[in-house]
Amino acid sequence: MFSRIIRNDIFKSKAITVTTMVFVAASAMLVSLAAILVVNLSGALDTLMTQAKTPHFMQMHSGEIDTARLTAFAEQNSSVDEFQVAEFLNIDGAEIILGDNSLANSVQDNGLSVQSGKFDYLLDLDGNVINVSDGEIYVPVSYLKDNTAKISDKAVISGKEFTVKGFLRDSTMNSSLSASKRFLVSSNDYAEIKSLGNIEYLIEFRLKDMSALGAFETAYASAGLEMNGPTVTYSLFKMMNAISDGMMIGVILLVSLLVVVVAFMCIRFTLLAKIEDDYREIGVMKAIGLRVSDIKKIYLAKYMAIAAAGSILGFVLSFVFKGMLLENIRLYMGESKNSSFAVVLGIIGILLVFLAIMAYVNGVLKRFRKISAAEAIRFGTSQDKNRGAKRFTLSGSRLFNTTNIFLGIKDVLSRKRLYATMLAVLVISAFIMIVPQNLYNTISSKSFISYMGIGNYDLRIQTNNIDNISGKVTEIVETMKSDQAISKVGVLTTKTFKAKTENESEENIKIELGDHSIFPIVYSKGKAPAANDEIAFSTIYADEMSKKVGDVITLVIEGLEKDLTVSGIYSDITNGGKTAKAVFADNSAGIMWSIVSAELSDKSLVDVKVAEYADKFDFAKTSDIDEFVTQTLGSTISSVEMASYAAVAVALVITVLVTLLFMKMLVAKDRYSIAVLKAFGFTNSDIKAQYVSRTVFVLIVGIVLGTLLANTLGEMLAGLIISSLGASTFNFAVNPLSAYLFSPLMMICAVLIATMIGTSGAGQIKISENIKE
Numbered sequence: 132m133f134s135r136i137i138r139n140d141i142f143k144s145k146a147i148t149v150t151t152m153v154f155v156a157a158s159a160m161l162v163s164l165a166a167i168l169v170v171n172l173s174g175a176l177d178t179l180m181t182q183a184k185t186p187h188f189m190q191m192h193s194g195e196i197d198t199a200r201l202t203a204f205a206e207q208n209s210s211v212d213e214f215q216v217a218e219f220l221n222i223d224g225a226e227i228i229l230g231d232n233s234l235a236n237s238v239q240d241n242g243l244s245v246q247s248g249k250f251d252y253l254l255d256l257d258g259n260v261i262n263v264s265d266g267e268i269y270v271p272v273s274y275l276k277d278n279t280a281k282i283s284d285k286a287v288i289s290g291k292e293f294t295v296k297g298f299l300r301d302s303t304m305n306s307s308l309s310a311s312k313r314f315l316v317s318s319n320d321y322a323e324i325k326s327l328g329n330i331e332y333l334i335e336f337r338l339k340d341m342s343a344l345g346a347f348e349t350a351y352a353s354a355g356l357e358m359n360g361p362t363v364t365y366s367l368f369k370m371m372n373a374i375s376d377g378m379m380i381g382v383i384l385l386v387s388l389l390v391v392v393v394a395f396m397c398i399r400f401t402l403l404a405k406i407e408d409d410y411r412e413i414g415v416m417k418a419i420g421l422r423v424s425d426i427k428k429i430y431l432a433k434y435m436a437i438a439a440a441g442s443i444l445g446f447v448l449s450f451v452f453k454g455m456l457l458e459n460i461r462l463y464m465g466e467s468k469n470s471s472f473a474v475v476l477g478i479i480g481i482l483l484v485f486l487a488i489m490a491y492v493n494g495v496l497k498r499f500r501k502i503s504a505a506e507a508i509r510f511g512t513s514q515d516k517n518r519g520a521k522r523f524t525l526s527g528s529r530l531f532n533t534t535n536i537f538l539g540i541k542d543v544l545s546r547k548r549l550y551a552t553m554l555a556v557l558v559i560s561a562f563i564m565i566v567p568q569n570l571y572n573t574i575s576s577k578s579f580i581s582y583m584g585i586g587n588y589d590l591r592i593q594t595n596n597i598d599n600i601s602g603k604v605t606e607i608v609e610t611m612k613s614d615q616a617i618s619k620v621g622v623l624t625t626k627t628f629k630a631k632t633e634n635e636s637e638e639n640i641k642i643e644l645g646d647h648s649i650f651p652i653v654y655s656k657g658k659a660p661a662a663n664d665e666i667a668f669s670t671i672y673a674d675e676m677s678k679k680v681g682d683v684i685t686l687v688i689e690g691l692e693k694d695l696t697v698s699g700i701y702s703d704i705t706n707g708g709k710t711a712k713a714v715f716a717d718n719s720a721g722i723m724w725s726i727v728s729a730e731l732s733d734k735s736l737v738d739v740k741v742a743e744y745a746d747k748f749d750f751a752k753t754s755d756i757d758e759f760v761t762q763t764l765g766s767t768i769s770s771v772e773m774a775s776y777a778a779v780a781v782a783l784v785i786t787v788l789v790t791l792l793f794m795k796m797l798v799a800k801d802r803y804s805i806a807v808l809k810a811f812g813f814t815n816s817d818i819k820a821q822y823v824s825r826t827v828f829v830l831i832v833g834i835v836l837g838t839l840l841a842n843t844l845g846e847m848l849a850g851l852i853i854s855s856l857g858a859s860t861f862n863f864a865v866n867p868l869s870a871y872l873f874s875p876l877m878m879i880c881a882v883l884i885a886t887m888i889g890t891s892g893a894g895q896i897k898i899s900e901n902i903k904e
Contacts, residue, residue: 140433144405147795150788151401152441157781158394159445159484160452161387163477167453168380168460170476174467175460176372182258182465183302184250185368186335187344190351191219191311191360193595194721196332204354205336210347213337215249219313220321220328222289225749227314229274229295230284235745238754238762240311240595242328243288245321251335253315254300258465261299261315268293269315272300272463273307276766289327291320303363305463306371307766310361331360341365349636358627358639359721362709375766376460382567382774383456385848386781389559391484393785395491396556398434400792402495405430407800413502427496434492442485449477459770535817539824550825554833556789557878561837564782564874566845567775569863573849575768576864580760584643584669584703584710586621586650588728589737591759592744594751595724604725607748611729616740619730621649625710625723631685631692632676640672640686641723642711650728656680657699663715665698671708673700689719779874786881790826794889797822822890823883830882834875841870 140148179185198216205214220243224234227241234241246253252260253269261269268288274280275298284295293316304311316324334357338347344364352358406413416426460467467473543550573579580587592607594600604622611620623645629637647659647667657680660667666686668678678684682697695713703710731737737755745753754762761768798805808818846863865871 140405144408147401147405147792148437150792151397152437152444153788154390154394154397154785155438155441155484155488156445156448157784158387158391159442159481160448161383161390161445162480162484163446163449164453164456165380165384165387166476166480167449167473168376168383168456170469170473171457171467172373172376172380172460172464174469174473175464176369178258178466178468179254179300179305179372179464180302180365180369182260183252183254183300184337185302185365186251187338187341187365188336188347188351189251189303189363190334190356190358191363192332192334192357193329193723194357194359196334196357201334201356204351204356208347208350210338210340210343210350211336212339213249215247215251215335217244217247217251217333217335218321219244219311219331219333220325221331222328223749224752225745226289226327228287229270229280230286232279234279236741236754236758238310238752238759240331240752242311242313242331243316243321243324244313245318246315250337251303251333253313254302254465255297256300256462256465258300261297263296263315263317265317265319266292266294267296267317268320269297269299270295271312271314272298272305273312273766274298276459276462288314288316289324291324293320300463300465302372303368306374307763308371308374332357349632349638352629352639353637359723360627361641361723362639372464375770378767379456379770379774382570382771382778385566386563386774386778389563390781390785391487393556393559393789394484395488396552397789397792398488398492399495399552400789400796402430402434402492403796403800406498407796413499417499417502423499426499427493430496431489431492435489438485438488438492442481445484446477446481459766535820536824539821540828542821543825543828550829553789553793553826554829554836557786557830557833557882558837558840560782560786560789561834561874561878562841562845563778563785564878565838565841565870566849567771567778568869568874569841569845569865570849571768571771571775572866572869573862573864574764574771575761577757577760578864579764580756584652584701584712585756586647586652586728588619588621588650588756589731589734590729590740590744590753590755592727592729592748592751592753593724594727600722600725603748603750604727607727607744607751610744610747611727614740616731616733616736617729618732619649621646621728622725623647623728624725626717626721627723628717629687630676631687637687638676640711641709642666642713644713644715644717646714647712650730652701654699654701657697660698660713664693664695665713666695667699667701667712668697669703669708669710670700671703672711673697675709688715688717779877783877783881786878787885790882790885791889794822794826794886797825798890819887819890823886826882826886827879830879834878838870 196216201216202214205211221240222242224237224239224241227234244253246261246263255261255269256272263269268286270280270286280286280295280298282295282297286293286295299313299315301313303309304313336347338344348362348364413426417423577587594604594607604624608620608622611617623643625641625643627639627641630640632638648661651659654667655670657667666684668676673679676684678697680697680699683694684697685692685694687693693715695715701712729740731740737757741753741755741758805818842863842865849863
């Protein structure tokens with residue numbers, strides 16, 4: 132019996148059934164996709180780092196190295212399982228040509244390496260440890276992604292020719308957030324070209340127990356070993372590898388949760404519309420003695436069938452789209468060993484959606500108990516008590532003096548609870564549309580450099596790991612100051628110092644020295660260091676060292692202990708988010724790198740000046756700040772951009788379908804009212820205008836509330852994602868045209884189209900059939 136009733140009902144209301152199924156399918160698909168992506172990302176990342184045997188602790192070092200002393204330290208430290216020193220031959224980007232493309236404008240430190248002997252292996256795209264032959268070169272996978280190189284290309288490195296044999300995955304330097312990229316060559320080729328670059332040492336350790344990492348870092352710093360370069364740990368390698376796809380998955384998770392909420396509201400729409408259609412029949416069934424539970428079973432059976440079909444369709448669709456979304460993960464990290472578990476988790480997610488829908492439908496159907504059999508048989512529709520619009524009269528309204536607009540808005544104010552559901556859906560749609568767009572606009576805008584611990588300037592020249600670095604920086608500064616096109620020049624030099632911790636042990640910290648007032652950054656707390664006894668910390672450093680503004684930290688400077696007061700805390704996503712700033716002078720510590728930054732009087736000259744200074748100072752890395760941000764965050768930006776476009780499409784589909792359903796429900800509910808209006812002489816176009824005015828009024832309120840929510844709650848949620856990179860404060864950089872013009876216009880067009888289609892049935896309502904009294 133149930134199957135016949137369900138089949139007849141579906142054929143009777145094909146559009147509503149299909150629309151409801153689409154929402155259930157979308158919810159199931161997004162939940163399944165989110166589960167599959169999370170499991171695949173974590174699994175692929177674990178697989179990559181296991182196959183490559185990623186070091187637990189890496190100290191990059193430029194300058195002289197005492198390998199014997201490092202070996203003795205490793206042998207004496209009981210936590211060390213394996214130790215090695217690998218070489219990274221830093222090559223100027225202008226000396227690297229891949230096919231027809233030069234890396235002269237790359238902001239990355241590109242260099243050559245040989246395959247590691249014990250761990251930190253470089254892998255091919257099948258996950259195998261690469262054995263490279265003479266004359267061959269393996270290129271970082273990021274250059275495959277941006278089409279810089281392809282297999283069989285000719286590569287020229289400092290005049291020596293190679294053939295691109297393939298591409299490599301590097302578990303320590305895969306991410307665009309990593310400042311370095313390793314190319315793999317044979318030992319013979321490396322020895323031949325070694326004298327043409329600058330050697331940087333990778334001092335690497337794997338520990339017996341990862342929980343001992345903190346104590347090992349302290350022991351390494353206290354031993355006074357080589358430390359002229361960044362220090363990176365296993366957890367930071369993992370975070371940098373995961374962040375780009377992780378942000379995309381975060382957006383999908385947020386959208387999927389909101390779509391599930393909308394799906395429930397959609398089901399509420401359709402269910403209420405169906406109850407309105409069947410109101411008299413429900414009254415008859417109650418009058419002849421059918422129990423409420425028996426009546427509910429009819430509707431539960433139908434929605435069980437719709438939910439089951441939608442869930443299965445959503446699961447199938449998740450497999451259609453997962454390939455596209457997993458493409459980046461597979462390219463950079465390979466296949467996940469947990470792929471079968473991902474499918475299981477996806478099925479569990481869909482089952483939870485299915486059960487939640489059935490529980491929700493059962494809850495909505497409880498209103499059967501409130502339906503009066505006599506009232507249902509007499510009127511054929513539920514009788515709403517109109518409240519809340521008594522003061523809103525046509526004579527007293529100057530703004531809405533058109534009768535149709537007035538009647539439409541009055542209906543909204545009279546039946547607030549009815550329209551609240553549609554309002555909530557439109558708020559969610561606006562939120563889904565605006566938040567990912569704002570996040571994309573923010574991380575792709577020039578203002579995002581404020582979260583990278585960088586001031587607002589146009590051009591930067593970075594020097595590192597070169598002889599007489601101080602003299603060459605002075606030469607660059609003097610040249611820039613004599614350049615009429617440059618209005619402002621600043622120099623910041625990064626050095627490593629020892630800091631005393633609370634338990635009297637020592638820890639290495641990187642401090643950027645110089646005048647920080649020339650190109651100031653935004654401080655989340657406090658201010659920039661101005662005196663010699665002040666220091667500012669990045670958020671991650673401050674949290675790790677449990678320091679806040681006003682606290683004192685002891686540094687060892689030129690062999691003497693010196694107390695510095697924390698003046699401020701700022702956001703920084705570079706160097707793993709671990710940086711500090713100070714102004715004191717120092718001549719003892721070795722220079723890790725220096726950055727000369729400049730502001731141009733005429734911004735249109737940026738490209739010309741970058742080319743000029745890159746040619747003049749070929750020993751340094753010259754780039755404009757926009758290019759620096761794009762290359763550093765390129766993968767992250769593209770992932771979020773993809774998610775933002777998908778979110779716009781989802782929001783528009785939601786808006787159209789829900790408006791369509793709501794209008795059909797209203798027309799079914801308002802049959803009597805429409806018949807009365809027709810009896811009074813209102814035409815079909817008048818009635819349609821009233822419904823349009825209702826939806827546009829609700830839409831405008833929804834867009835305003837959605838925009839406000841996106842710029843408050845959305846900004847807070849986005850801030851949580853960005854904070855994982857090391858940003859303590861976060862504000863959207865909004866594109867007004869996109870957020871406040873194009874997005875609302877798209878929603879208005881979608882709502883108008885759906886309203887016109889949804890109210891087409893109002894013209895077929897006959898006075899004689901619907902006015903019984």
